[in-house]
Amino acid sequence: APLMCAGAIGYRALKLTKLKNGDPIGLTGFGGSAHLVLPMIQHLYPDSSVFVFARDAASRQFALDLGAKWAGPTESIAPTPLQAIIDTTPAWKPVVCALENLRPGGRLIINAIRKEADDQQELLSLNYHKHLWMERQIQSVANITHFDISEFLQIAAKIPLRPTVKLFPLQDANKAICDLKFKPTRGANVLVVK
Template sequence: MRAMVLEEMAPVAEGSTPLAARERPVPRPGPGEVLIRVAACGVCHTELDEIEGRTPPPRLPVIPGHQVVGRVEAIGPGVQASRVGDRVGVAWIHSACGRCDFCRAGEENLCDEFRATGRDVDGGYAEFAKAPEAYVAPIPDNLGDVEAAPLLCAGAVGYRSLRLAGIEDGQGLGLTGFGASGHLVLQLVRHRFPGTKVCVFARSEGERDFARELGAAWAGDTSDPCPESLHAVIDTTPAWTTVVKALGNLRKGGRLVINAIRKEDRDRDALATIDYARDLWLEKEIKSVANVTMRDVREFLRIAGEIPLRPHVQEYPLADANRALVELKRGGIRGGKVLTMA
């Protein structure tokens, strides 16, 4: 099978080719696993972190990609519900132990044995991928392969962030950063909480214009004060400065939800500017998002099909994965980027 493979850590920069095109054997599904013929795979900022070594895979080589959509090609021993031909998706969560307190509570995202698709095991930048049957999700019939791919990470983790934000209809919500996840959360909020005003904080004017097109009540720079105090803010950026700004835009008792796998060191000094009385007092909260659960993935896909939610996507053939990664790092994207295998 064709695959784009990470063989060593490398910077993602203009003209770079951090992934190598390789022919790899088609994987064979083991007990409880399904083999998926991949149709599309989303491209995520987390892949940049893996390739550049900020969240490195435990072994190399590895095939990246954790927003995988395709059809079941074969099933392994013990598979119970999946059938050949089923259209399914695989998200960031590849597996967990299933036995610990977190797993038994439905919080397998916090399991010590959490394994990530495309980092701890081979992912979807390939023509075939395998996954445990318990960690694949059905794709609604009214969503195409390409438009479903970003829902499996950008959408699912955005949905989890929104759940953790705990807003009610009519309350104010801020979105800091407006990439693949932010544009899906905004559409979801407009459907589920029609009385909620969404304020977007983004660095580029293009992202702010995009937010207004999708129905944001207000859009400004990440350094701008919001015209009204917010009940919650979801921050998807790798910066610390935005954390400080978000705290200043929260009302009393408000909650900041940080939906990021890492925060960079470059502006860590911004934390020293936090004033307790101004920014944290009066029962404001900071909560982080760690991975996703299968509940998040399945619920969000179902809701996305009911709306139906239409992601904005840019398509690339599998062979152009390096170009997609470079353009993702460059920024200024509208929606998500998706690799196709045809």
């Protein structure tokens, strides 16, 4: 399940960055999708360093364990300006923080079906010169195409890409969802139907 959803949409987001080998890239949030995108970056762009921004120390350590060059809290400034950042969070604060880490001409790709309204006021802190000037770009991911899935599955087989999952019985679906929102999650939560 994580490959066909989080992995495939993560691949689409990676394509939209228009990354070139050697360009530094960031990931905001490090859960179901980002933990699959990191090995894709390492495979497709071996000279690109990956910088991870995550709210909790366990997620940051997981990113480092998988080969990220650096990991810090969401509000951090990366050691180097980034050419692209993929945001996989449900919140707005990471979007504003990510824009501060883009180099001129950099691209922020928002890989989320929706954003919560809880911290929408963070958008009021946008400053044109600090966050957008110098042709920084923001783009959302809408859907994946059949071609994206075909490409992704070939890449996943070559790596080989192995998602980290925590299994939950279907009757614990609410717990799995609450854990995603409120607890550090290593990889993806998966519901098992028996």
